[in-house]
Amino acid sequence: MKSKQSFINLIFVLMAGLLWNPCSAQKKYEREFSIKTDAVPQTAADFVNSVFTKSKIHWYREESLTGNSIEAKLKHSKKRYSIEFDESGNIQDVEIVSSIDAMEGGSRATLADNLRKEFSHYKIVKTQLHWNGPVAALKKSLLENMAAKGVQTRYELVLKGTRDKLESYFEVLAEENGAIVSIHQIVQRNTDNLIY
Template identity: 35%
Template sequence: MKTESVILSIAFLLLFPFVLKAQQKYEREYRIKSEIIPQSALAFIDSIGPDSKVKWYKEISLNGVSTEAKFKHNKKKFSVEFDTLGHIQDVEFIIKKSEIINAAYVKIEHKLDSLYQKWKFQKIQKQYKGKPKEIINSINKNEPTDSVKVSYEIVLKGKVVGNTQLYEITFNEKGEIQDVLQIIQDNADHLVY
């Protein structure tokens, strides 16, 4: 019995970094030139018609490598993420908390109160996932079509047992929690936009 406990303890210690990794977020972004961006990604951004110059970034995270376009459109800051082949992963744009559907916001607030002693929003983004044409239609109409999946990605400072950390929490359109990640900060490598 004692041997089994020792083996289980060792197994847990060996697996702990992998469990911890799944609950953390680290991103490193750096600027890249548009000449190396896949044509499909360039065409998608052109179809939106950004109001500002598009800045391209390579993003390295715990989940892999992606390409990201950042720009302004209709007075909102957009971030569009593509895989390395130029296939769209998601579109995010910064919103105010008043732009979250009221019923969803009430659920979000209640959940955050149950998770943290204190919390404060740092950034709120609305996220669209779906087929490229449907996402473009949603952006142009300033309202998601039925076939676009909507989420809220919230970065906040949260205090738990005297320890304040940055977290990224994703909620679905109904305000139900989907994912909680503790952000590993590296101010020199991470751009908040």
């Protein structure tokens, strides 16, 4: 009888996880500290230097609720890049400052509808292309200036908005089709780096 109850409890927990709404706002805490090149994992430095040969690279250590990471920020061919690595130097993702207008028209309209459902008022402060995938595919994407096969493209927005009567900055991650993946309230972030 006890094992049957345990099984029922397990099913309940699993179902609750499946029914969880990814749009429910969680808090996102981040702090960034500038670090010197010699504090950067060699793997991360090698990757960035192999793609951006003549760009000035700024390195940061980022602390968040989910762990710590190393980030390279730079400007290349009039575009701003942010490349994130774990503490061992393994690449996690690439972000490129973009414009919401870069999103296909129908997807942009879908995203706008979805944002209106989540926020009573909002203003987009920053838009980034968010690339995720294998190392070789990310490197090819950066060299060819377009997402290669195997790279997932999403849009990451930083917006100032009002949600449940709370005005704050939020980070919204959206699919290419305009579907919202997640919404996080930004608790603390260096204002200089927010717009970078």
